[in-house]
Amino acid sequence: xxxxxxxxxxxxxxxxxxTDEAVRCPCGAxxxxxxxxxxxxxxxxxxxxxxxxxxxxxxCSYCQAAVARDPAPxxxxxxxxxxxxxxxxxxxxxxxxxxxxxxxxxxxxxxxxPTCAGVHLAARSLGGLWVDECPMCLGLWAPGDVMDRLVERxxxxxxxxxxxxxEHAHRERRAAWQAEVSYRRCPVCRGGMQRKNFGHxxxxxxxxxxxxxxxxxxxxxxxxxxFVLEGGLETAPAQxxxxxxxxxxxxxxxxxxxxxxxxxxxxxxxxNERTQQWTFGPGHPFKGIGDLIAEFLKR
Numbered sequence: 489x490x491x492x493x494x495x496x497x498x499x500x501x502x503x504x505x506x507t508d509e510a511v512r513c514p515c516g517a518x519x520x521x522x523x524x525x526x527x528x529x530x531x532x533x534x535x536x537x538x539x540x541x542x543x544x545x546x547x548c549s550y551c552q553a554a555v556a557r558d559p560a561p562x563x564x565x566x567x568x569x570x571x572x573x574x575x576x577x578x579x580x581x582x583x584x585x586x587x588x589x590x591x592x593x594x595x596x597x598x599x600x601x602p603t604c605a606g607v608h609l610a611a612r613s614l615g616g617l618w619v620d621e622c623p624m625c626l627g628l629w630a631p632g633d634v635m636d637r638l639v640e641r642x643x644x645x646x647x648x649x650x651x652x653x654x655e656h657a658h659r660e661r662r663a664a665w666q667a668e669v670s671y672r673r674c675p676v677c678r679g680g681m682q683r684k685n686f687g688h689x690x691x692x693x694x695x696x697x698x699x700x701x702x703x704x705x706x707x708x709x710x711x712x713x714x715f716v717l718e719g720g721l722e723t724a725p726a727q728x729x730x731x732x733x734x735x736x737x738x739x740x741x742x743x744x745x746x747x748x749x750x751x752x753x754x755x756x757x758x759x760n761e762r763t764q765q766w767t768f769g770p771g772h773p774f775k776g777i778g779d780l781i782a783e784f785l786k787r
Contacts, residue, residue, distance in 0.1 A: 489502050489504060489564045489587070489589065490502060490503050490504040490523040490564075490565070491503075491523060491564055491565065491566070491567040491587060491589060492511070492519050492520070492521065492522070492523055492524075492567050493519075493567035493568055494513040494515060494517050494519055495517060495519070496513070496515050496516070496517045497513060497515040497517070497613060498568070498616075499513055499514075499515070499590050499613075499616070499618060500567055500587065500588055500589045500590060501513075501519065501589050501590060501592050502589035502592075503521040503522070503523060503592075506521045506592065508521055509521055511592050511593075512593060513618075514593065514611035514613075514618045514620075515611070515613075515618075523565055523567070524565055524567060524570045525565075525570065526559075526565040526570060526571070526572035527570050527571060527572065528559070528571075528572060529569065529571035529572070529581075529582035530582065531555070531556070531557045531581045531582070532581065532582060532583075532584070533579055533580060533581050533582065533583065533584035534548040534550065534551060534553060534555060534579065534581075535553075535555075535556045535573060535574050535576075535577035535578065535579055535580075535581050536548065536551050536553035536577075536578055536579065537550055537551040537553065537578075537579060538578075538579035538580075538584040538585070538586060539551065539584075540584075541555050556574035556577065556581065557581075558574065559571075559572040559573055559574050559581070560572075560573075560574050560575040562575050563575040563576070563577060564577055564587055566580035566582060566583060566585060566587075568580065568583055568585045569582050569583040569585075571583065588616075588617075588637065590617065590618055590632070590634070591631040591632030591633075591634065591701075593631075598610075599620055599629060599675035599676065600675055601622040601624065601625065601627060601675070602627075602629075602672035602673050602674070602675055602681070602695065602703055603622065603625050603627055603672065603705070604622055604624040604625050607622055607623070607624045607625075609621060609622055609629055609675065610622075610623055614628075614638070615638065615641060617630075617634050617637055617638065618631075618634070619631070619634060620675070625705070625706055626706035626707075627703060627704060627705050627706055628703070628704045628708075628709060629675055629701060629702075629703055629704075630701050630702045630703075630704065631676075631700060631701040632700070632701055634701065634702075635694075635701065635702040635704075638709070639712065639716060639721075642712075642713045642716040642717060643716055643721065645717070646716060646717050646719070669683070671683065671695075672695045672703055674697035674699075674700050674701075674703075675700075675703070676697070676699075676700040676701070677697065677699060677700055679697065679699075681695040681696055681697045681703060682695070682696050682697075682698070683695060683696075684696050686712050686715070687712075687715060687716075687720050687721050689720070690711070690712065690715040690720055691711075692708050692711045692712050692715065694708060694712075
């Protein structure tokens, strides 16, 4: 991991596999894709959680992780204070900043809203993470693993503060229920996205592209946060790797599931159309109960 930091918003980017000379931050800054030279610095923070550690302390008093005091040549260099860090460090051992590289945008062209045709998304910072918001429908595009990071922050809050008080629990859903099933296109690749019920039972159905990110309609992020704070992920069925809810990023599997779901939706539509038609005598189809009652009244 080779990190650079935006001088304006302090977002981090991993440029280890970048061949371009610079990366563009959503805030508008152009950042040279050249990590800073490392310097040796005293260990003052836990590499696992960023908490302060005392001189000579071997175990972090906050997270109980072993205090790493020997930086590795291949370890990450802090993009803020340039301190050399142990390999696998999640926080700088000198200044405590978290190493959370954000997805690098490959193009400066604005993304188009998957719901509002012709409307471009606008970049905004959500808790220090860059997302794209539609100014028309207020939907959010969370690129890469940003959705997982947002969820993990809510889970961390629950672990820290516990379950919300009874008066704040089980709040009413804010996001509008979808009147009909619709499959959106990924703003990046324009491929069909998969519909996923977050946490398997939250009732919040998001649109997910296994290669590029997650689309959330207006207020769905708030509904997901409420579900997580109430302990929904802790009581949900096993989902494999802890802390994640996405399926593996397998475009072929996603496309197959999407096609199967579309076939089922089409078949349900045809079935509903057939069940809504009755025939009362030859050549007299009825498309609803109102037509049937009207025919009886005429007899």
